[in-house]
Amino acid sequence: MNRAGLRSTALFVLFALVGALIAARARYSADLSAFLPRSPTATQQLLVEQLREGPAARLILVAIGGADAGARARVSMALGRALRTDPAFASVSNGEAQTLERDRAFLFQHRYLLSEAVTPAHFTVPALHEAIVGSLQALASAEGPLLKPLFAHDPTGELLTILDAIGTERTPRSSEGVWSSRDGAQALLVLQTRAPGADTDAEEAACAKVRQAFAAARAALPPQERAALTLRLSGPPVFAVASRALIEGEVVRLSGLSALFISLLLLFAYRSVSALLLGLVPVAAGALTGVAAVALGFPAVHGLTLGFGVTLIGEAVDYSIYLFVQGTSHAGGDWRHSVWPTIRLGALTSIAGFAALLPSNFQGLAQLGLYSVAGLTAAALTTRYVLPAWLPARLAMRDLRAPGAWLLRVLQQLRRVRAALVLIPLVAGVILVLHRGALLSHDLAALSPVPAAEQDFAEQLSADLGAPDVRYMVLTSARQPEAALAAAESLGQRLRPLVDTGVIAGFDSASRYLPSEALQRARQQSLPPAPQLQTRLSEALVGLPVSEAVLQPVLAEVEQARTTALLRRADLEGTSFAAAVDALLVPTSGGYSALLPIAAAGSVDLSDEAAARVRQAIGAGNEHGVLLDLKGETNRLYLGYLKQAIELSLLGFAAIVLLLGAMLRSAVRVMRVLAPLALAVIAVAGLLIASGHSLTILHLVGMLLIVAVGSNYALFFDRSAQAPQEASVSLTLTSLLLANTATVLAFGVLAFSRVPVLSDLGSTVAPGAFLALLFAAMLSERAAPEHIP
Amino acid sequence: VSARAAGLAGVLTLLCVAPCSAFAAAGTAPSAQADPAFAQVLTLLAARRHGHAPFTEVHEMAMLKEPLHSSGELFYDAPDRLEKRTLTPRAESLVLDHGILTAQRGPHRHVLELSAYPQVVPFVESIRATLAGDEAALERYFSIDFQGELAHWTLHLTPKDPALAHTVKDITIEGERDVLHSVVIRQSDGDRSLITIGPEITP
Numbered sequence: 005m006n007r008a009g010l011r012s013t014a015l016f017v018l019f020a021l022v023g024a025l026i027a028a029r030a031r032y033s034a035d036l037s038a039f040l041p042r043s044p045t046a047t048q049q050l051l052v053e054q055l056r057e058g059p060a061a062r063l064i065l066v067a068i069g070g071a072d073a074g075a076r077a078r079v080s081m082a083l084g085r086a087l088r089t090d091p092a093f094a095s096v097s098n099g100e101a102q103t104l105e106r107d108r109a110f111l112f113q114h115r116y117l118l119s120e121a122v123t124p125a126h127f128t129v130p131a132l133h134e135a136i137v138g139s140l141q142a143l144a145s146a147e148g149p150l151l152k153p154l155f156a157h158d159p160t161g162e163l164l165t166i167l168d169a170i171g172t173e174r175t176p177r178s179s180e181g182v183w184s185s186r187d188g189a190q191a192l193l194v195l196q197t198r199a200p201g202a203d204t205d206a207e208e209a210a211c212a213k214v215r216q217a218f219a220a221a222r223a224a225l226p227p228q229e230r231a232a233l234t235l236r237l238s239g240p241p242v243f244a245v246a247s248r249a250l251i252e253g254e255v256v257r258l259s260g261l262s263a264l265f266i267s268l269l270l271l272f273a274y275r276s277v278s279a280l281l282l283g284l285v286p287v288a289a290g291a292l293t294g295v296a297a298v299a300l301g302f303p304a305v306h307g308l309t310l311g312f313g314v315t316l317i318g319e320a321v322d323y324s325i326y327l328f329v330q331g332t333s334h335a336g337g338d339w340r341h342s343v344w345p346t347i348r349l350g351a352l353t354s355i356a357g358f359a360a361l362l363p364s365n366f367q368g369l370a371q372l373g374l375y376s377v378a379g380l381t382a383a384a385l386t387t388r389y390v391l392p393a394w395l396p397a398r399l400a401m402r403d404l405r406a407p408g409a410w411l412l413r414v415l416q417q418l419r420r421v422r423a424a425l426v427l428i429p430l431v432a433g434v435i436l437v438l439h440r441g442a443l444l445s446h447d448l449a450a451l452s453p454v455p456a457a458e459q460d461f462a463e464q465l466s467a468d469l470g471a472p473d474v475r476y477m478v479l480t481s482a483r484q485p486e487a488a489l490a491a492a493e494s495l496g497q498r499l500r501p502l503v504d505t506g507v508i509a510g511f512d513s514a515s516r517y518l519p520s521e522a523l524q525r526a527r528q529q530s531l532p533p534a535p536q537l538q539t540r541l542s543e544a545l546v547g548l549p550v551s552e553a554v555l556q557p558v559l560a561e562v563e564q565a566r567t568t569a570l571l572r573r574a575d576l577e578g579t580s581f582a583a584a585v586d587a588l589l590v591p592t593s594g595g596y597s598a599l600l601p602i603a604a605a606g607s608v609d610l611s612d613e614a615a616a617r618v619r620q621a622i623g624a625g626n627e628h629g630v631l632l633d634l635k636g637e638t639n640r641l642y643l644g645y646l647k648q649a650i651e652l653s654l655l656g657f658a659a660i661v662l663l664l665g666a667m668l669r670s671a672v673r674v675m676r677v678l679a680p681l682a683l684a685v686i687a688v689a690g691l692l693i694a695s696g697h698s699l700t701i702l703h704l705v706g707m708l709l710i711v712a713v714g715s716n717y718a719l720f721f722d723r724s725a726q727a728p729q730e731a732s733v734s735l736t737l738t739s740l741l742l743a744n745t746a747t748v749l750a751f752g753v754l755a756f757s758r759v760p761v762l763s764d765l766g767s768t769v770a771p772g773a774f775l776a777l778l779f780a781a782m783l784s785e786r787a788a789p790e791h792i793p
Numbered sequence: 794v795s796a797r798a799a800g801l802a803g804v805l806t807l808l809c810v811a812p813c814s815a816f817a818a819a820g821t822a823p824s825a826q827a828d829p830a831f832a833q834v835l836t837l838l839a840a841r842r843h844g845h846a847p848f849t850e851v852h853e854m855a856m857l858k859e860p861l862h863s864s865g866e867l868f869y870d871a872p873d874r875l876e877k878r879t880l881t882p883r884a885e886s887l888v889l890d891h892g893i894l895t896a897q898r899g900p901h902r903h904v905l906e907l908s909a910y911p912q913v914v915p916f917v918e919s920i921r922a923t924l925a926g927d928e929a930a931l932e933r934y935f936s937i938d939f940q941g942e943l944a945h946w947t948l949h950l951t952p953k954d955p956a957l958a959h960t961v962k963d964i965t966i967e968g969e970r971d972v973l974h975s976v977v978i979r980q981s982d983g984d985r986s987l988i989t990i991g992p993e994i995t996p
Contacts, residue, residue, distance in 0.1 A: 137883070138898070144852045144861045146877075146887050147896055147903065149912045149960050149980070155856065168901050177908060504900050549859035 009393025016289070016390045019382075023292040030299030034248040034307035035204050038368035039451060041641060050479060050630065051637045059587030059599070060474055060634075061201025062094070065239040065465040066193040066214060067185065070232035075225055076191035077180035079233060082221035083193060083214070091198065092210045095583030098193040099176060099183035103580060110579045111166050112158075116565035117519065119162035120169055120500075122527040126160070127537065132544035135160035140548070156557045159550075169516060176469045185468045190236075192469055196583045197241060204248050207241035238462040247453040251307040254757050255314075262314045262753045266321055266746050273742050274328065275402040282394060283324040286383035289390075290320040294379030298371050309371040311754070311762045315769070316376060318750025319354065319713060320383035322743035323347055326720075327387055329404055329739035330732070344388060346723045349667050350716030351384040353660045357712025360656025361705065366645040368761065369705060408734025415737060415781055422782040428683050432690030445698035448642040453759045475636070476602040476610055478511070478622050480629045483595040489520035492589070492598035495629045498621040499600065507614050509603040514588035517581035524570045531566040534559050600629075642701075649701040653708040660711055668722070676725075677718040680779030681711045687779075688772040702761050706768025713747060713769065714776025725785035737781075744777040831939040834946055837971035839926030844869035847991035848877070854984045867990065872925040875917065889917050911954070915961040919950055920976055920988075923966055935964070945969055 036055065041048050055061055066083070068076045080098045087096045097103065116122055125131055139161045142151050154163060176183040176192065183192045195214065199206030218235045225233070270280045294313055298305045330343045358380065361373030436443065449459065478495055482488040493515045502508045515523065532540060538559055542552050576582040588599045602618065604610040610618070615631065622629035664674045685707045692703060717740050724733050751773060754766025845868050852861040865879035873892075879885040886897045894905040894917060907914055914934060922930035931937055934957065935950035950964040962979040976988040 140857075140861060141863075141883055141885060141898060143854070144850070144863060144986075145879075145885060145896055145898075146894060146913055146916050147905070148852075149916070150910065152854075152856075152984075164901075164903075168903070177906065549857040549861065551858055554856045 006393070012389040012393060016386065020289065020292060023296040026296040026299050027292060030295065031304040032307065033304040034251040035202060035244060036247070037304065038306040038308045038371070039448075040367060041365045041644075042367050042370055043365060047630075047632065047637060048641060050632050051634060051641065053592070054477075054632070054634060056202035057200040057590065059196070061240045062197045062199070062587070063239045064195040064197065064210065064214065064237060064241050065462060065469070066195060067236045067238070067465060068191040068193075068218070069189060069234040069236065071229045073180045073184070073188065073191075075229040075233060076184075077182045078225065079218065079221045080182040080191040080193055082224065083217050086217040086220065087195060087214065090213060092206070092213060093195050094198045094586055095196040095580055096193065097183075097580050098191070099178055099181075101181055107579045107581065110576070110581065112154075112163055114565075114571055115158060115162040115166060116531060116562060117524050117527055117571055118516070119165045119527075121160070121162060121165045122530050124530045127530060127532050127540065129540050129543045132160065132540055133548070136544060136548060136550065140550070156554055157561055159555055159558055166516075170512075183469065185465070192465065194469060196587065201240050201244060204244050208245045211237055211242055211245055236461070238458065238465055243454045243458065243462075246458075248307070250453055251311065251759055254759050254762065255307050255310045258311060258314045258753050258757060258762070259317070262317050262750045265749045265753065266317055269742070269745055269749065270321070270325075273402065273404070278396070279328055279401050282391060283321055283328065285391060285394070286324050286386040287317050287320040289386040290316050290379035290383035293382035294375035297378035298375050301374050302367070302371055306368060306371055308368050308759070308761060309375050311757065311759065312372045312765065313375055313379070314754055315747075315750045315765075316379045316383070318747040319380065321746045322716065323351065323384055323387035324391060325743045325746065326739050327391060328401065329742065330735050339392070340388075346719050347384065347387070349664075350719050351380055352667075353663055353715040353719075354712045355380050356659040356663050357656045357708050360652045360659060360708065364645075364652060365648060366701065369645075369649070369701070404738045405734060408732070408738040411737040411741060412734045415784070418778070418782045419784065419786070425683055425779060425782060428687050428690075432686045435690045435694045439693045442698050443693065444646060445700045446639070446643065446646070448638050450698070450700045451642070451702075451761055453761075474601045475634055476604065476615075476618075477632050477634070478600040478602060478618070478629045479597055479632055481592060481595055481597040485589060485596045486520050486522075488589060488596035488598040489515050489518065490522060491629075492600060493520055493523055495600055495622050498624060499602070499618070502617060502621055506605055507617050508610070509605040511600050511602045512584070512588060513600045514585045514598055517576060518571060518573060518585050518589075521570055528566050531562050533566065534563040537562055602631075645701050646704075649704045653704050656708045657711055660715060664715070673722055673726075676783065676785075677715060677722050678711075680718055680783050681714045681776050683779045684714055684772050684775040685710050687775050688768055691771060692768065700760070700764050702764035703768050706765045706772065709765070709769045710772030710776055713773050714780070717744060717777040718780040721780050721784035740777060744773060747773045828939050830942050830946065833943055834939075834968070834970070835926040835928055837926070838924060839871075841924070841971050842871045844924065845994045845996070847994065848988055849991075850986060850988045852984070852986045855982065866994070869924050872927060873921075875921045875924065889921055911956055912960045915950075915952055915957055915964060916978060919964045919966065919978070920973070923948060923973065943970055
């Protein structure tokens with residue numbers, strides 16, 4: 005090894021050590037952060053907070069199936085008992101009478117502090133008269149038997165007012181005393197974890213606890229019931245845990261498969277273990293540098309990035325293939341002048357393509373860009389400056405001239421049918437026009453690693469539980485919880501008319517279960533002292549068939565409510581309202597946020613007009629509220645990503661064109677390099693659309709990568725045509741086929757991933773890279789030496 | 794999601810007084826009815842697709858000094874939809890549609906799923922099942938005693954389930970061929986309601 009070789013080797017080792025250190029200290033994640041925006045707008049920030057910490061992100065839905073309703077109910081109750089004592093769960097609801105009884109008792113006991121109807125005017129004689137007439141009417145209705153025992157204690161119907169406000173539109177079905185699915189085949193529970201949804205470790209532990217409790221409850225049943233019982237978990241935390249496991253598993257599996265296939269390919273081609281090992285050096289250097297760069301540039305290296313990184317194996321190995329196959333046919337230093345400039349330009353175009361992803365707001369894409377730019381740079385530099393020094397004087401490799409000669413004949417055949425390429429834009433054009441309505445996928449769910457069947461199951465459970473997806477919520481914040489509650493009350497007052505006029509179906513608010521102290525005090529002050537109430541009641545009862553004696557109990561109870569201590573959060577403990585308050589009044593970095601989920605009238609979606617009315621209502625007063633449309637915002641986020649992906653892909657394409665123009669200095673040569681790549685992109689787009697795909701962000705990015713990666717092949721054909729005397733065309737062909745196969749293998753492995761973003765990218769680039777080589781070969785110019793026999 | 798799902802959905806079950814499970818366990822005794830007149834009445838009733846008639850109702854409650862009077866119109870669409878539209882003294886609408894009871898009074902609307910409120914069942918299902926000529930439904934909830942003939946019959950229903958018997962003592966429905974004239978519901982605490990149904994209103 006000469007001195008330059010020693011120096012580069014020393015530098016390489018140093019870099020490798022630093023890279024390894026950074027990679028070892030890096031934080032790795034596989035949560036949903038990859039899909040979140042890197043620099044969110046204010047509204048996106050609210051969305052991100054909801055997705056990470058919001059109440060919906062903490063809900064685990066549990067379905068117990070099999071056996072009979074009795075066994076399912078017993079397991080549901082046993083699960084409830086076990087999990088209620090576990091601090092990991094903020095609430096455990098399964099519709100058991102015991103919990104409902106506690107809830108009922110709580111609402112009834114505190115009805116005069118909780119009822120929105122309690123105002124001074126409510127206890128005037130005419131209002132009392134009116135309220136009692138209403139209660140009598142309810143007594144005479146089909147609900148009468150339910151209300152009759154309450155009348156003497158609650159003649160003004162405060163409990164009904166409270167229940168009305170809470171909203172009871174859709175109640176879960178009950179079977180054997182616990183909630184069941186609508187078809188009665190499953191017992192259902194809803195768990196709310198204390199940990200935020202983004203804490204995947206805690207959520208994983210919570211899911212494990214549910215499974216354990218289920219196993220224990222099942223073990224207590226007679227053997228014949230035991231076997232048939234099944235447990236199915238659903239909901240955002242479950243999805244997060246499953247996605248993480250899936251992504252982690254896929255990264256290991258895909259990297260392993262990819263490395264195995266490519267090693268076998270190289271071993272078959274080279275018939276030399278040392279050539280194989282040397283060929284993998286730039287790959288390792290690239291991967292290490294990529295991880296280190298992402299670790300430095302982002303808070304955490306995402307598992308998906310490592311998944312995308314699998315493709316780097318296929319590309320980084322190309323450079324050493326060109327070196328070994330083409331370089332060895334030249335004497336020593338010649339390689340650097342003959343082959344390297346083409347490799348360099350190919351690497352630069354690839355890097356230009358990936359660099360276009362760097363500004364992406366979609367974190368996953370930005371990480372992919374950085375990983376690939378750093379990885380490809382390191383792999384190319386290693387190939388140029390380190391590998392040659394490590395090569396033994398004679399690398400005992402298989403002689404690839406024979407297959408090269410065969411490939412040359414294939415090439416000549418291919419050139420004869422190049423006219424057929426005219427068909428590609430025509431056929432693809434027809435396909436694209438036929439499917440013009442559904443070219444792009446506008447649904448974020450297309451990117452989700454959660455299978456559609458699981459998403460549907462979660463939706464079904466939510467519907468059965470009478471918990472339609474919360475799409476809309478009004479948010480307001482304040483420094484202190486009291487102020488946040490007061491703000492929620494003020495917003496609630498302004499939303500109430502919209503409910504009464506049917507603009508929205510209803511809303512929820514923490515102040516329903518825990519009014520602010522000011523409001524509680526105001527309600528207490530609205531209650532007349534016992535003697536006064538007695539006088540007013542007797543006047544109110546004139547003309548009604550109710551005697552004063554019947555209403556004796558209410559006098560004492562109002563007096564008690566008037567003087568009792570105010571409700572505090574601790575008083576809610578043991579009811580399901582505790583979890584509701586914790587979910588709807590949440591501590592944030594700057595204080596507290598109150599959330600008011602809005603239920604749309606009629607359908608799931610709020611009409612534009614209704615949304616405008618809500619915004620108008622909540623913008624009117626002092627307390628500022630924001631209407632957040634979770635699904636709409638998510639879709640807007642995705643559409644933003646999609647738009648940006650299109651822009652960045654075009655930008656990357658433009659950068660590649662400029663780079664080629666600057667290096668090749670010939671418009672004709674640039675066109676000749678680009679033509680097969682453009683054809684490959686068009687063909688792949690046509691293939692994807694024809695096979696029923698709508699293009700997602702990753703398909704679009706994949707098309708950019710077809711150009712970025714495919715340019716290498718086109719450039720080699722360009723070089724062969726430009727300087728035929730310097731290159732052995734047959735060896736160039738062999739190395740191209742080998743490099744291409746490696747790339748197609750790596751992306752092809754990705755195409756079979758169960759993670760949509762990975763498979764979208766793989767299924768675009770794998771066929772695209774192959775077609776780029778094929779089309780480049782077909783369009784290549786005849787070089788002089790080929791005629792020499 | 795959370796608040797509603799985390800225990801709030803279904804909060805009206807709070808009002809549920811009787812244990813729901815006892816209700817589901819109601820057995821089905823074989824029919825004691827061999828009366829051909831009963832079979833005829835049921836066949837005639839089952840053949841009716843629609844009904845629309847005025848009603849008056851009197852509620853007698855021990856805790857009230859005087860009975861409550863109301864009146865309105867009944868609408869029936871075979872076999873699962875029954876609407877009781879009260880017009881006086883105050884507008885109220887009760888709609889039973891496929892086992893879901895919706896009560897609307899002024900701006901307030903309550904929705905009950907009958908399966909969750911067994912104590913409400915005899916009040917509505919007795920009338921609905923009779924109108925539908927649905928013997929199976931009647932037998933599910935009641936012991937049936939049929940008296941009289943086609944021209945003037947009396948159906949006496951006694952809840953089978955102890956949980957139902959806890960609220961409703963018995964129900965007596967009088968009618969003529971496929972027309973109901975009156976429904977008397979006697980509650981276990983002695984309270985009583987009498988619905989008198991007027992002549993069919995033809996559209």
